[in-house]
Amino acid sequence: MASRHPSFSTSETPPRLRRVGNELYEVSRTYRRDMRASARVFADAEQAASLGTHDRSLAQLINVTTLPGIAAPALGMPDMHEGYGFPVGGVAATLLPDGVISPGGIGFDINCGVRLLTAPVDVAAVRPVLESLIHEISRGVPTGAGRGGRLSVAGAEMDRVLAEGVPYLVRELGQGRREDLTYIEGGGCLDRADPHQVSDRAKLRGRDQLGTLGSGNHFVEVGVVDNIFDDVAAAQLGLAMGGVTVLIHTGSRGLGHQVCTDYVRRMDDVARRYGIVLPDRQLACAPLSSPEGTAYFAAMCAAANFAFCNRQVITERARDAFRRFIDCELSLVYDVAHNTAKIERAGDHLLCVHRKGATRAFGPSSSEIPEHYRGVGQPVFIPGTMGTASYVLVGTDASAQLSLSSTCHGAGRTLSRGAAKRAVRGHELRRQLEGRGIVIRCPSNAELAEEAPLAYKDVERVVDVTERAGIAKKVARLRPLGVIKG
Amino acid sequence: MGRTLGHWMRSNGTRADGPARHAYEEHIGELRLRIEAATIEGIFAEAAHALRELFVPGGLDAGARGVDETIHVEAPDLERLLAAWLDEIIFRTETEHRVFTTFQFDRLTDREVSARAFALEADSIRTIVKAATLHDLHIKQGSHGLSASVVLDV
Numbered sequence: 001m002a003s004r005h006p007s008f009s010t011s012e013t014p015p016r017l018r019r020v021g022n023e024l025y026e027v028s029r030t031y032r033r034d035m036r037a038s039a040r041v042f043a044d045a046e047q048a049a050s051l052g053t054h055d056r057s058l059a060q061l062i063n064v065t066t067l068p069g070i071a072a073p074a075l076g077m078p079d080m081h082e083g084y085g086f087p088v089g090g091v092a093a094t095l096l097p098d099g100v101i102s103p104g105g106i107g108f109d110i111n112c113g114v115r116l117l118t119a120p121v122d123v124a125a126v127r128p129v130l131e132s133l134i135h136e137i138s139r140g141v142p143t144g145a146g147r148g149g150r151l152s153v154a155g156a157e158m159d160r161v162l163a164e165g166v167p168y169l170v171r172e173l174g175q176g177r178r179e180d181l182t183y184i185e186g187g188g189c190l191d192r193a194d195p196h197q198v199s200d201r202a203k204l205r206g207r208d209q210l211g212t213l214g215s216g217n218h219f220v221e222v223g224v225v226d227n228i229f230d231d232v233a234a235a236q237l238g239l240a241m242g243g244v245t246v247l248i249h250t251g252s253r254g255l256g257h258q259v260c261t262d263y264v265r266r267m268d269d270v271a272r273r274y275g276i277v278l279p280d281r282q283l284a285c286a287p288l289s290s291p292e293g294t295a296y297f298a299a300m301c302a303a304a305n306f307a308f309c310n311r312q313v314i315t316e317r318a319r320d321a322f323r324r325f326i327d328c329e330l331s332l333v334y335d336v337a338h339n340t341a342k343i344e345r346a347g348d349h350l351l352c353v354h355r356k357g358a359t360r361a362f363g364p365s366s367s368e369i370p371e372h373y374r375g376v377g378q379p380v381f382i383p384g385t386m387g388t389a390s391y392v393l394v395g396t397d398a399s400a401q402l403s404l405s406s407t408c409h410g411a412g413r414t415l416s417r418g419a420a421k422r423a424v425r426g427h428e429l430r431r432q433l434e435g436r437g438i439v440i441r442c443p444s445n446a447e448l449a450e451e452a453p454l455a456y457k458d459v460e461r462v463v464d465v466t467e468r469a470g471i472a473k474k475v476a477r478l479r480p481l482g483v484i485k486g
Numbered sequence: 487m488g489r490t491l492g493h494w495m496r497s498n499g500t501r502a503d504g505p506a507r508h509a510y511e512e513h514i515g516e517l518r519l520r521i522e523a524a525t526i527e528g529i530f531a532e533a534a535h536a537l538r539e540l541f542v543p544g545g546l547d548a549g550a551r552g553v554d555e556t557i558h559v560e561a562p563d564l565e566r567l568l569a570a571w572l573d574e575i576i577f578r579t580e581t582e583h584r585v586f587t588t589f590q591f592d593r594l595t596d597r598e599v600s601a602r603a604f605a606l607e608a609d610s611i612r613t614i615v616k617a618a619t620l621h622d623l624h625i626k627q628g629s630h631g632l633s634a635s636v637v638l639d640v
Contacts, residue, residue, distance in 0.1 A: 054514075055514045081515055082515050084515075085619070088515050108617045109616060204581050205580055205581055215614045254613065254616075257616040260616075265566070281620035282621035419512065444544075
């Protein structure tokens with residue numbers, strides 16, 4: 001198929017997308033002379049026909065294929081949308097040792113991710129205290145500057161958070177339980193982290209931000225399991241119909257933002273030295289084996305540890321609220337990152353897999369997932385919107401070949417924030433949601449409107465494409481009861 | 487890569503002050519900030535004012551205490567300098583809980599900006615902007631002055 005693509009310049013012939021698999025379409029590497037690999041997008045036929053017509057995500061994915069050392073097609077997940085440099089929902093692997101690492105391929109919010117907790121109670125136990133419960137969690141989890149239950153860390157303590165991650169929080173600061181560590185990607189600590197590669201500015205920015213949500217699409221959501229697609233997997237994950245859940249979506253806050261800022265600048269400075277020419281300056285990169293690449297990877301791992309710790313502190317605030325109002329303990333199902341670069345083995349090769357708005361999704365036979373989930377697959381959480389639903393999936397073994405063991409991370413935006421605000425007024429949206437029994441806490445009606453359900457793709461369709469493509473399997477659907485929006 | 491500040495000065499002949507304005511253009515995932523001003527100083531100041539709007543959407547508290555600060559930033563070219571200037575303001579706003587209201591530029595070249603700035607304390611800052619990106623970053627000369635575009639990660 002071929003059509004006019006406004007996101008491509010008038011001097012460029014729009015790319016021809018060829019179907020190469022189930023819900024999988026490819027732009028050949030011959031499309032542009034600077035491409036070093038093809039670009040592949042997971043989409044249904046209708047989505048594929050419109051790729052690139054309403055945003056620049058396909059053009060951005062094609063730009064990603066120019067990264068030196070790229071070892072496989074650049075991949076767009078079913079929720080792909082326009083970002084900067086990489087599209088959101090973009091995955092790219094470079095061959096080590098000399099393939100590049102690009103901070104822009106991870107993003108400013110390093111290890112933005114999602115964790116899911118379950119409560120051992122039915123929705124009926126939550127309904128009578130829902131308003132108070134949501135209020136209590138919102139009191140304990142500030143969105144940014146201001147009040148709340150944040151944990152301040154600086155100096156040697158900050159360095160230990162960055163180097164040791166959640167195990168340090170649990171062991172030394174009493175933030176959580178030992179068994180939590182089993183159910184966090186990487187055990188809550190990426191061991192290549194080096195706090196000395198994180199600038200003082202980044203540490204200062206993160207000093208008061210452990211336990212804070214941030215803004216934009218970050219949230220804490222109390223929900224209920226309202227559909228189960230795979231009984232066996234759901235049981236293994238501790239999910240039952242009518243059961244209560246808590247989803248937490250946030251990342252590394254200002255610390256991670258500053259790490260990315262510092263290293264994009266540094267890599268932009270040295271690109272020429274390494275003979276790297278890029279179509280977009282935000283793709284700035286350096287060989288992972290170079291001093292700049294090695295330093296960034298160590299800093300990124302440290303920022304990722306900070307993000308795991310941030311979600312851990314928020315978990316403890318949610319646990320406090322559940323103990324107070326429902327007298328029950330929340331259990332961690334899993335915590336998964338969707339903005340990272342990881343060193344992963346593919347056959348005889350070591351790859352640096354960039355995931356920007358994409359979730360690692362190892363299959364049931366992977367030795368890198370908790371023993372409890374072997375035979376089922378790594379849990380993956382796909383937040384929808386505050387007015388629709390979120391999904392729990394598990395990874396498949398087939399995804400190793402199809403998608404570098406990656407899958408989508410959300411519904412994917414389809415409207416800009418400005419367009420969303422023009423399409424719906426915040427107070428009307430609040431009334432609609434409250435009319436459906438959903439308790440909302442949000443700093444302002446305008447910011448609520450920016451995250452309105454109509455600003456996003458249909459999450460069900462995204463998840464269905466994901467499943468038909470064979471890169472993850474549906475397990476359960478979660479319906480929101482109460483949302484604290486960052 | 488854009489033209490140099492020297493080019494603007496030659497094109498404009500003089501750096502007359504004039505009205506400046508900013509707007510947010512459509513961008514699916516982030517915020518694209520477009521700025522127009524008669525001078526390069528106007529571009530830098532207006533970009534900072536746009537950030538302030540994002541940090542305190544409800545406006546400033548009456549009676550907020552102010553403080554004078556100096557800001558000095560260096561970069562290898564003018565576009566990077568604009569991004570670095572915004573990143574510096576983001577950093578200070580987030581860590582000092584102050585927003586910048588006025589600027590007096592002592593030096594602004596292709597690679598360096600020095601300014602005296604007045605900042606007001608703000609209790610309810612929204613930490614909404616993560617950084618200024620280098621994506622589609624440009625400063626251009628138009629028939630009526632200068633324009634700049636920068637995508638902010640929000």
